[in-house]
Amino acid sequence: MGLGAYPELGLSDARAKAAVARAKLREGIDPQAEREQAKTARIQAAAEDRSFAAIARACIEAKAPGWSNAKHGAQWEATLAAHVFPTLGKLPVADVTTDHVLRVLQPLWSRTPETASRVRGRIEAVLDYARARKLRTGDNPARWRGNLAELLPAPRKVRAVEHQPALPWAEMPTFLTALEGRAGMAALALRFAILTAARTGEVRGMTWGEVDMAGAVWTVPGKRMKAGKLHRVPLSAAALAVLEAVKVGHPARDTLVFPS
Numbered sequence: 001m002g003l004g005a006y007p008e009l010g011l012s013d014a015r016a017k018a019a020v021a022r023a024k025l026r027e028g029i030d031p032q033a034e035r036e037q038a039k040t041a042r043i044q045a046a047a048e049d050r051s052f053a054a055i056a057r058a059c060i061e062a063k064a065p066g067w068s069n070a071k072h073g074a075q076w077e078a079t080l081a082a083h084v085f086p087t088l089g090k091l092p093v094a095d096v097t098t099d100h101v102l103r104v105l106q107p108l109w110s111r112t113p114e115t116a117s118r119v120r121g122r123i124e125a126v127l128d129y130a131r132a133r134k135l136r137t138g139d140n141p142a143r144w145r146g147n148l149a150e151l152l153p154a155p156r157k158v159r160a161v162e163h164q165p166a167l168p169w170a171e172m173p174t175f176l177t178a179l180e181g182r183a184g185m186a187a188l189a190l191r192f193a194i195l196t197a198a199r200t201g202e203v204r205g206m207t208w209g210e211v212d213m214a215g216a217v218w219t220v221p222g223k224r225m226k227a228g229k230l231h232r233v234p235l236s237a238a239a240l241a242v243l244e245a246v247k248v249g250h251p252a253r254d255t256l257v258f259p260s
Contacts, residue, residue, distance in 0.1 A: 001032045005071070006205075011254065050135055052096060052126065053089035056080050059129040068228050076122055083108060083119050093130045098141040102151065113155040120148065188242055189258040195239040199226070204260075209253030216240060 003009060003017045021031040039061065057077070064073045087104050088096060101123055108116035124142035131137065141147065167175060172194070179191050193203045202220055210219050218233040225231050235243070246257060 001035075008071075008074075050092050050094065051089060052091050052093045053080075053085050055093045055130050055133075055135060056084075056126045059126045062129065063125075068223075068226070079115075079119060080122060080126075083115070084123060088123075093127070094136040096127060096136070096141060098147065098151075101142045101148070105148075105152065109152055109155075110158055113158040117155040120144065185246070185258050185260045188246055189260070192239060192242045192258070195236060195242065196233050198233060204256075204258060206257045207253060208247075208251045208255050208257055211235075211243060211257065213240065213243065 001021060003014045003021075006014075009017075024031045024034070042058075042061065060073050060076050067073065084104055088100055091100065101120070104123070105116050105120055108119065120142055124140055124144075127136065127140045127142055131140070139147070176191065176194065179187055189200075189203050192198075193200055196203075196218065198220075202224060205224055206218070206220075210221070211217075212219070216235040218235055220231040220233065222228050222230045243257065
């Protein structure tokens with residue numbers, strides 16, 4: 001039974017939740033079944049409140065089990081709360097029109113087209129969810145093709161995306177030498193990321209239980225990988241040296257390698 005995602009749920013809170021669940025088991029109560037019943041009750045309650053905000057939250061809860069990253073739900077909620085709920089939140093989901101959607105998107109479209117595009121997609125998903133639950137009928141007013149595409153410029157044409165320049169590979173030795181002179185956990189984590197070609201999120205969430213120092217292998221579990229598959233990273237002597245520099249005593253398996 002999952003208790004929640006780290007670091008949103010800390011170790012002490014996880015232990016407390018586990019203790020409560022075990023106590024219920026001793027009383028003959030299935031805590032997982034109880035949680036599912038509570039979830040069903042929340043969805044049913046949301047069905048009675050047919051406002052856009054209530055249906056959006058029900059949509060997030062329904063989709064959450066299929067998301068590879070537990071943070072997606074929080075990101076959806078934050079985006080909708082910041083940009084959509086002030087305009088559409090109290091509106092009955094059945095009454096949302098293209099004009100309402102435009103009222104949300106137009107202030108964002110030229111200023112932050114990437115955010116605006118993401119907001120549009122999430123509104124569309126909520127309205128599709130509402131239609132599937134027979135809470136609204138007709139076309140989706142947040143649909144891009146054949147609808148908003150005729151009313152708004154394509155996001156990529158609003159403003160050219162300016163990517164941060166990559167460091168030329170020939171300058172990497174000089175950069176790493178300079179990095180060695182920097183103090184702090186961030187510099188060590190960056191050095192390790194460069195030496196392993198790992199994503200920053202994988203490095204930041206790395207725990208000592210994933211590291212086999214003797215075998216010189218770092219095993220990243222599938223739940224922390226973007227593709228959802230277990231990934232083994234061979235560790236060079238330089239990468240092992242970074243781990244030796246941050247290791248203090250005999251850390252527990254669930255301890256972060258690069259705490260900060």
